[in-house]
Amino acid sequence: MSGRRLPAEPGELASRIRAGEVRAIARGLTWIEAGGLRAEGLLEALYPHRSTAHVIGITGAPGTGKSTLVRALAREARARGRSVAIVAVDPSSPFSGGALLGDRIRMTDLAHDPGVFIRSMATRGALGGLCPAAGGAVDLLSAAGRDLVLLETVGVGQDEVDVMRLAQTTLVLSVPGLGDDIQMLKAGIIEIADIHVVNKADREGADRTIASLRAMLSMGEAAAGGWQPPVLACVATRDEGTAAVLDEAGRHLAHLVESGEIVRRKRRIAEARVLTLAQGLLAGTLDRSTGTEDAEMAAAIDRVASGDESPYRCARALLARTSRAEGDSPRA
């Protein structure tokens, strides 16, 4: 199968992706990163065929061992016979195209298992705002039949919180002694954590970190749907406690389904996807205006720059123009 040429037509590539062909998946993700009509055609073809993949988001400050935990979770899931995709997302910069290469290399013990697909992506738009690539990647991997999608981010910031909106279950990592509790609170990450994981729990101060997380959580409101975020300890480098983390993620998904909370969560994911895509279309229109493709829009921006037109009026023009242009464009 791997010897066959990959199709250049979205519908055909979609078929090969649905069959789970790894090269087709990789090609599809490249299309999605590039964006545009080809990406859209592909995802239109795949969207109705998404499976019930469990999407687990993993976030935490640098140095908390996210990649190590992700790798341990992937190994554990494979041992249980489940297929896995790992998407490592760097939303921090439009400049870091080669983001997370180090993580990819560190994951080489999994690299030869076709049951584990690994990809890193930079998802930041040049004009600011998250690119829709991460959401598209999750949809594609779900349509490809992966049982588990592990969505890892590089740090803890608002962009990471936005990425975590794509997950059904969000793990937030901390480690003893990093003193990042305040940083986490700042970024609003506590509010999105379904499961807290204290990694490197063999270090001094682990009990204190666990206790302070629990104390903080006990002060918060009861989570939506009655889920009380647990605090788990593990040592990911030694695979200690990581099976329990995977178990707990499974319990969280089951809870979402049983409580009916899954409906709200799917709606939240849908909202994030739709808004990101629409914002991306706006940025695309603006981006074309900086070239010579759209002299009218370029002139409007110049009028704003010189103070002859308010940015509000121009923002409306941008919306109208994007809406018109997108309504006219061919569908795949």
Added chain:
Amino acid sequence: MSGRRLPAEPGELASRIRAGEVRAIARGLTWIEAGGLRAEGLLEALYPHRSTAHVIGITGAPGTGKSTLVRALAREARARGRSVAIVAVDPSSPFSGGALLGDRIRMTDLAHDPGVFIRSMATRGALGGLCPAAGGAVDLLSAAGRDLVLLETVGVGQDEVDVMRLAQTTLVLSVPGLGDDIQMLKAGIIEIADIHVVNKADREGADRTIASLRAMLSMGEAAAGGWQPPVLACVATRDEGTAAVLDEAGRHLAHLVESGEIVRRKRRIAEARVLTLAQGLLAGTLDRSTGTEDAEMAAAIDRVASGDESPYRCARALLARTSRAEGDSPRA
């Protein structure tokens, strides 16, 4: 003057703001933070009357002494007879409404000088994406006739980079021994720095930090318009070197004007303003759909959530709907 009631009509409030009345400025910023048509009416009225305020952005990792430098720059500018506004922006979270209160308190030695207006804002939208409030605040303060607007962010991340797009001159702070060079590179902050400031330069390792910044800069491309970002040292707590920082910021603005680069920079600012506003309008439409105001849009999101409709189709519908709604809405 301060005894007069503040008007509830945008045009009248705009007049009072243009007269420089501090209470009117504060009220106007509150309107801008709340957003909506009242904010828009106010900024429509103010936009043509923006003065030639010099907007200086100040960013850097936590612990680099941004607030202290901002305060020192404000004092120095006041000593030179210039009026100042300080806007401290926290783009990290929609949850931190009381952002930067600590900074405000620490600035109390300036609090009784009407020539220094101080405001902190949380600028993150609940659905992700920067709110247009920071851009609106800069426009308002410029129309109020402030000579210098100091725009401070809390950390170094992509959101901070986006905020810095509103400034004519961007200062990036570092301190000896924080080891944040890599972090800065990651966030793409090097690319936007017009002036590097090494604060706490009396600490050990300052020479090394300065040298490594210079080495890094010498490897980069020549900046747009021929400006070579300088590296300055200061000890902001003792006002050492801070006057030179203000001088250098002035030289940078002069360079922008003389080289004609100011045109491009104003265009960049205009693009960022317009895109942020348009994206905010989209988020507003989506936000209304979660209530009962817009059953049609809510149903579309539900179809995406259940997989019956692709997010692309829905994103187009969101654009069309926002464009239509905004075209119909009354203008102030």
